[in-house]
Amino acid sequence: MLDQFSIITITFNDNSLKNTFLSYKDLLIHGAQLIVVNGGESLDAWCSNFITNHNVLILEEPDKGRYDALNKGIALVKTKYFMLIHGGDRLTISCEEMSGLLSKMQDEYLDLIIGNQFID
Numbered sequence: 001m002l003d004q005f006s007i008i009t010i011t012f013n014d015n016s017l018k019n020t021f022l023s024y025k026d027l028l029i030h031g032a033q034l035i036v037v038n039g040g041e042s043l044d045a046w047c048s049n050f051i052t053n054h055n056v057l058i059l060e061e062p063d064k065g066r067y068d069a070l071n072k073g074i075a076l077v078k079t080k081y082f083m084l085i086h087g088g089d090r091l092t093i094s095c096e097e098m099s100g101l102l103s104k105m106q107d108e109y110l111d112l113i114i115g116n117q118f119i120d
Contacts, residue, residue, distance in 0.1 A: 001106075012087070013040035
């Protein structure tokens with residue numbers, strides 16, 4: 001089910017992007033795709049290495065703000081399902097939980113599920 005799922009992350013020179021990537025690494029290992037829209041400077045070496053080792057599409061170009069970046073990311077989605085996780089944020093759901101949500105969406109013909117958010 002995760003092979004039908006994309007994560008869109010937008011960033012603009014975010015220092016904590018590594019933590020964002022690590023928070024959904026297991027989803028990528030199990031088939032999810034990552035779309036990174038970077039409107040700032042090129043990603044650092046760690047991020048670039050992470051990206052080359054996973055199913056990642058990266059778009060590095062200037063944008064007109066966060067909503068423009070989100071729309072650019074959404075336009076690149078080729079999977080049935082997707083979610084938005086901004087650079088600096090962390091995903092706190094397991095692969096099993098995400099697979100369960102995706103199955104529920106498919107079984108119940110849901111177009112949208114809104115999740116929880118925790119802000120430190």
